[in-house]
Amino acid sequence: MDDVTKRDATFPMTDIVALVRTKPGLSGKLLILTIAFVMLAEVLIFIPSVANFRRTWLTNKISAAATGALVFDAAPSGMVPPELGKELLRQVGALTIWAKRADSRMLVASVDNPPQVDVTTDLRDTNPIFQIAEALGTLAAPRGRILRVTALGMGVEINMTLEEDLLRAAMWGFARNILLLSLLISLITAGLVYLSLIHMIVRPIKRLSENMASFERDPENDARVIATSERDDEIGFAERSLARLETKLAEELRRSKKLASLGLMIAKISHDLRNVLSGAQLFSERIAELKNPSVKRLAPRLVDSLRRAIDLCEGTLAYGADQKAALKPSCFRIAPMLAECWDLAQSVNRMPSSLVNEVPAELEIRADRDQISRVFLNLMRNSLQAIAPPPGQEAKSEAQITVSAKCEADTTVIWVQDNGPGVSQAARQKLFEPFSLSSTRRGSGLGLAIAADILRAHDGEISLVDSVYGARFKISLPNH
Numbered sequence: 057m058d059d060v061t062k063r064d065a066t067f068p069m070t071d072i073v074a075l076v077r078t079k080p081g082l083s084g085k086l087l088i089l090t091i092a093f094v095m096l097a098e099v100l101i102f103i104p105s106v107a108n109f110r111r112t113w114l115t116n117k118i119s120a121a122a123t124g125a126l127v128f129d130a131a132p133s134g135m136v137p138p139e140l141g142k143e144l145l146r147q148v149g150a151l152t153i154w155a156k157r158a159d160s161r162m163l164v165a166s167v168d169n170p171p172q173v174d175v176t177t178d179l180r181d182t183n184p185i186f187q188i189a190e191a192l193g194t195l196a197a198p199r200g201r202i203l204r205v206t207a208l209g210m211g212v213e214i215n216m217t218l219e220e221d222l223l224r225a226a227m228w229g230f231a232r233n234i235l236l237l238s239l240l241i242s243l244i245t246a247g248l249v250y251l252s253l254i255h256m257i258v259r260p261i262k263r264l265s266e267n268m269a270s271f272e273r274d275p276e277n278d279a280r281v282i283a284t285s286e287r288d289d290e291i292g293f294a295e296r297s298l299a300r301l302e303t304k305l306a307e308e309l310r311r312s313k314k315l316a317s318l319g320l321m322i323a324k325i326s327h328d329l330r331n332v333l334s335g336a337q338l339f340s341e342r343i344a345e346l347k348n349p350s351v352k353r354l355a356p357r358l359v360d361s362l363r364r365a366i367d368l369c370e371g372t373l374a375y376g377a378d379q380k381a382a383l384k385p386s387c388f389r390i391a392p393m394l395a396e397c398w399d400l401a402q403s404v405n406r407m408p409s410s411l412v413n414e415v416p417a418e419l420e421i422r423a424d425r426d427q428i429s430r431v432f433l434n435l436m437r438n439s440l441q442a443i444a445p446p447p448g449q450e451a452k453s454e455a456q457i458t459v460s461a462k463c464e465a466d467t468t469v470i471w472v473q474d475n476g477p478g479v480s481q482a483a484r485q486k487l488f489e490p491f492s493l494s495s496t497r498r499g500s501g502l503g504l505a506i507a508a509d510i511l512r513a514h515d516g517e518i519s520l521v522d523s524v525y526g527a528r529f530k531i532s533l534p535n536h
């Protein structure tokens with residue numbers, strides 16, 4: 057037997073097992089719920105219907121008995137043959153019939169030796185709850201009970217006894233019919249509701265989820281964006297929202313892929329350029345040592361330009377590397393680290409400057425020391441660059457950078473304040489985004505983006521806060 061035939065032979069069994077094992081999907085659940093709810097509605101109708109049937113059945117008997125009672129009453133006394141009474145009982149299905157008018161009570165007909173009454177019912181009581189309770193009582197009653205019914209028939213109060221089994225058999229017959237009918241109605245209604253739900257809800261939702269799965273497999277492909285329908289309901293709204301989301305996502309993905317390859321290319325160029333520039337810097341420094349006055353005048357500018365070009369390359373490389381660098385946290389004091397950063401920041405400094413280190417000497421944080429140093433180095437360099445006078449001009453005043461810090465409940469907050477011109481409105485727009493506008497026209501616009509990334513990696517944050525003068529940055533780091 058080949059593979060296909062083998063699979064076909066076992067198909068029905070495995071299919072049934074799979075059907076039993078798998079949980080019903082949305083459509084299966086809807087079908088089960090619809091049948092259950094329609095059945096519930098039918099049961100709610102069914103019980104009062106059975107009670108009503110019982111009442112009608114007994115009322116018909118009472119009416120027949122009342123008609124007989126009136127005929128017998130109208131006949132001259134002693135003229136009614138006893139067989140007629142028996143015939144009336146047989147027709148009605150009763151054991152005894154009594155009629156009561158005013159004060160007199162008349163036996164209309166009776167079987168010989170009428171049995172004792174086990175249970176009574178009064179049809180004059182029209183309370184529906186009472187009738188439902190009595191109907192359920194009759195259905196569940198033991199066999200062989202004798203029931204006495206009291207009711208008004210043709211203006212006469214009739215008392216009639218009968219075997220309750222007759223009534224119960226009729227009620228069960230009715231119940232069976234109505235049950236079958238209910239079942240049929242339930243199935244038809246449930247089927248119709250199910251089909252409309254499938255058509256209106258399940259299929260569109262399935263289409264949405266299938267589209268999501270297909271889009272997930274190839275999110276850059278515009279062809280995978282869901283085609284919207286003309287529906288103006290919630291499903292139509294969901295389709296349109298999903299289409300917008302997928303279009304945006306596909307665009308974003310294509311853009312970031314482009315940016316990523318561009319970034320890689322820039323990193324490669326920066327790397328090689330830095331090596332070339334480092335060589336050129338070495339030569340330019342040697343040239344600067346020559347005694348020639350023109351060379352002496354021009355060489356420092358060449359050295360400075362080369363140094364900035366190298367800085368730019370290194371900044372670009374560092375930003376690319378940051379994305380993946382794992383943190384190496386340790387506990388360290390902030391104040392000495394700031395002093396080190398200040399020394400390094402002096403490389404861009406061309407004016408008198410001072411650091412006011414107001415950070416408590418004992419204040420410690422747990423973080424990656426090298427990474428956090430880069431944050432402060434960037435901030436200090438930014439301040440010095442912002443305060444520095446244009447080339448060829450003398451500094452009017454001393455640059456001052458004040459760093460203060462406070463340890464709060466679960467955060468350490470550090471403020472870096474300078475006495476410069478403050479951050480311009482243009483620079484504020486995208487201050488922490490990479491390659492943002494650089495007012496110095498010398499930087500790459502990466503320093504603050506790198507700082508924000510480093511702090512984000514530490515679950516901390518950096519922000520520019522209001523200050524009366526200069527620029528003031530606030531750094532928060534969680535206390536681990």
Ligand SMILES: Nc1ncnc2c1ncn2[C@@H]1O[C@H](COP(=O)(O)OP(=O)(O)OP(=O)(O)O)[C@@H](O)[C@H]1O
Pocket residue numbers: 371434438439442474476477478479480483487492493494495496497498499500501502503504505527
């Ligand atoms: N202390 C400051 N005072 C005034 N302006 C500032 C200050 N710090 C930052 N800025 C402004 O924010 C811009 C962005 O700073 P960021 O450090 O991100 O880039 P950059 O300094 O231009 O370049 P890079 O740091 O990559 O060399 C700066 O160009 C500057 O305009």
Ligand SMILES: [Mg+2]
Pocket residue numbers: 434437438499502503504
């Ligand atoms: Mg900077």
